Amino acid sequence: MKRACWDEEGGAAEKRIAVSTPLRCTAASSAAASSQSLSVADFEGHVQRCQLQHFTFDYYMHGLVEETGEVFDAVRAQRAGSSQPEGSERKSTGSTVELELGDVLWYATSLSMEVGGDMKMPATWPLADVCKTGDEPEVLMLATAARLSGRVKKSLRGDKPLEEFVPAMRQHRDELLARCAEVAENHGSTLQRCAMLNVWKFKGRFDRGSVQGDGDAR
Numbered sequence: 001m002k003r004a005c006w007d008e009e010g011g012a013a014e015k016r017i018a019v020s021t022p023l024r025c026t027a028a029s030s031a032a033a034s035s036q037s038l039s040v041a042d043f044e045g046h047v048q049r050c051q052l053q054h055f056t057f058d059y060y061m062h063g064l065v066e067e068t069g070e071v072f073d074a075v076r077a078q079r080a081g082s083s084q085p086e087g088s089e090r091k092s093t094g095s096t097v098e099l100e101l102g103d104v105l106w107y108a109t110s111l112s113m114e115v116g117g118d119m120k121m122p123a124t125w126p127l128a129d130v131c132k133t134g135d136e137p138e139v140l141m142l143a144t145a146a147r148l149s150g151r152v153k154k155s156l157r158g159d160k161p162l163e164e165f166v167p168a169m170r171q172h173r174d175e176l177l178a179r180c181a182e183v184a185e186n187h188g189s190t191l192q193r194c195a196m197l198n199v200w201k202f203k204g205r206f207d208r209g210s211v212q213g214d215g216d217a218r
Contacts, residue, residue, distance in 0.1 A: 037192070043105065043109060047110055067103040071138060072138045074095075078097060098193065101184055108176065115162070126191060128181040133182040135186075141182075
């Protein structure tokens with residue numbers, strides 16, 4: 001749900017931006033992922049190119065909470081036996097869980113870049129510790145997102161500078177990424193692959209001219 005790329009109530013200025021940006025975003029992002037290897041820095045570039053208008057960091061926090069909830073729903077749906085891509089189709093399009101994790105990475109990266117400073121993203125993608133990965137890391141992921149949201153909320157009160165909240169925000173963000181890596185591991189994937197799938201998903205939307213609006217079927 002990449003509402004950050006389009007505001008349904010946006011005016012002509014936003015529409016002009018949306019018309020002029022897709023080709024640049026598509027070409028640069030797909031080139032970054034074409035080697036089947038995507039660094040955190042490459043993904044940051046993809047995210048920045050696909051932000052068609054500016055939002056404050058609390059907007060991205062709302063999106064991050066929403067997307068962690070969708071990861072949770074996707075995991076539970078898969079356990080319940082809902083249909084998922086298989087074989088070569090899954091390799092090219094990704095499972096629903098992987099795609100939703102890619103959305104979490106998009107918002108986590110957007111949040112980190114918007115806060116800036118010591119909130120910068122890790123230099124490399126976190127990997128799951130297979131000895132510690134439990135059966136339900138998606139539950140811990142939700143709890144961590146809630147704690148991060150709490151720090152963001154308190155930072156908006158204005159009684160203390162944002163910088164005082166960044167260390168705790170960064171700690172919760174890093175824990176969230178670690179939990180996401182565990183979810184990915186439980187589904188035979190990695191955060192790097194989820195990030196790559198996010199790049200290709202955006203490329204498809206730009207190619208189809210369907211970035212506007214809401215929903216995963218665009």
